Amino acid sequence: MNRKLSFADRHERVGHLVGAMGPAFRRSNILMQTAIDRGIFPGAVLMVASVEEVLLHRAYGMADLFCRQPMMLDTVFDLASLTKPLATTLAVMKWVEQGRLDLDYPCQTFLPWFGGRGKNTITIRHLLSHTSGLPAWRPYYLRLHHVSPLRRRTVLQQWVGAEALGNRPGQRCEYSDIGFMVLQWILEQMSGQPLHRLAEALLWRPLGIDSLFFIDLSGQSPQHFYAATEFCPWRAALLKGRVHDDNAFTLGGVAGHAGLFGCADGVMRLLRGLLSADLGKSEHALFKRDTIHAIFQRQSNGRFALGFDTPDEKDSSAGCRFSSHAVGHLGYTGTSFWLDRRKGVIVLLLTNRVHPTRYNNTIRAFRPKLHDAVMADVLGD
Template sequence: MIMENVHDLMMQALAENVFPGGVLLVFREGSILFFEAYGYANIFSKRTMTRDTIFDLASVTKPLATTLAVMKLVEQGKLDIEQNLGSVLPQFLVPKPGLGNEKGQIKIKHLLGHNSGLPDHRPYYEHLREIRPDARRDRLKEFLLDEPLISPVGEKTVYSDLGFMILGWVIEHLSGTRLDRFVNETVFSPLGLETLFFVDVNRPRLGNFAATELCPWRNQVLEGLVHDDNCYSAGGIEGHAGLFATAGELCILLSELLKAFHSRFSACVFQRNILKAFFERGKDTERALGFDMPARQDASCGHYFSEQSVGHLGFTGTSFWIDLDRCISVILLTNRVHPSRDNVKIKAFRPKIHDAVMKVVVNSI
């Protein structure tokens, strides 16, 4: 399959400083059609990008760790997406001065669908970094309990890191173990995945990591430490960010999702009925439960993914898209925030590269 235009676009992106380096992987029905690495993993050391480079996935953590963990709890009968948050974490039922207990009425599906009424982001790290590391996660929970809603529950869609921080808390409460351990035991380990993991900031790992930002308050180029400020300050393992992976292992995970969705032979990690429920587009929204779906205008996945597609973006320059109808997946991992998050050229590049891929792959079917 000739993908010269795809290769040329990736080379052009390097020349135009869209990102210092990246890895692009395309697969269809279990066969890898394109898998190449480009540019630098670290511009200062001139370390080149390879197909085995490990990336900070940023918000891709939301679908591929937190949401999959929620699916496993649903499968185990420990959680129902129609449950109110207060029935799982009674702390949210306790009225707060001037707040009431509205957050206790948020349903799990509202957190997954980003219509809980919670705000998008809060710079909690500014406070967390000033206190003892062993007290930070408890303080983060206090912040989440105290955070007022910005709209009534279920009324408005606002993409929210806070909602997924709370989902991480829900998972840990119901599973009795840390988020990273639960998702590894129930999803990653059964699939033999070893380079799909969270990094505990107190126990950093060595590895072939793509560098991210020259962080102004951590005073270092981040490499193998989570870029997200709130996640880092809370220890590196949160529901909204913290997952690292190679493109190859993401390919294995997405392949299993596709197999289970289409009832084909798989490792039986996922149940089809649960996947189908989570992959259904919400009413009046461009989101499924925990996953994005193609926007009707200016979709980051371009013009050729079917409406029955799911994916997600990560702030660090990462993304994946799965066309469930055609069994095509595109994984684009870059270090576009290296050395600065001010580089936003990837927004215009994403639809171009996905269109170039799909023009070749769809025409070959």
């Protein structure tokens, strides 16, 4: 985190645009301020970049309504399900690249308890592409928080092992948190390390990124400016620097489906590194170009690539101006990114839309409008 930024610098940085008409990102800024005024979210950081440069980095609104904390460029967000592509998926694919894993290995190879009730044919590819047949979600936390913390992992694995499949593996796509819990357990079983340590060593440290991290609840939260999420009734607390996802919380804050925290700069540095590798523009990329192509390739029987979403043909959150070659992901707390491989543009939107309550869903209609406005501002049309 850069603590030497001035107050003004911590609210806005705008790069150079070629061919833009009028003030840079005029349409995007109007939409963002309107969203704040209408209560779509209390605050946000919007960042737009190409491989070569950051085009826009701007903060809006409030990070915490109760203490009137303004949003800053270096505010840290609970990234929610961005954990799936940016931590779990990339760690798995790093090991695939190194020959330590095969995408088509049955998961039972690594987790013998996982083979019951038709799950013996589920592969790592099925989990990454959300075609395993596992349920989307279960409120495990309702029972799990009554279990001793030292036994929660074992007990949860028993429950997951007993889950029935909704579909035959590979038959259809159903987004699943549970599948990414299983991927975490495979990584940890093989490495002997917790996911947050493994991801740091494999992904973020080689890129020099210190602003992406999990918060292990057995210790203290790192000292940062955090965006508040919601007041959680069963935890009786306003969540700030504590993971919002209930299942991830009962697992100690580190999970394969949620738990990653970060500021916009850290997320964008990682995304720009991936785009650079995809375009063959980096000699020191985190991944080989062929690996990135494999990650970003849409899989059969669904809209997902490996851990990354791709635009729907209708009503995509990416809007209408991202190409069919784009990849992205959404997070429940109000986070999202879309990376257009053909146009070379990345749009990152981090908001605290669940602050102070999760029941504000108006961001769904806002996201495509914003993405259309950003692409119009970038392309100058």
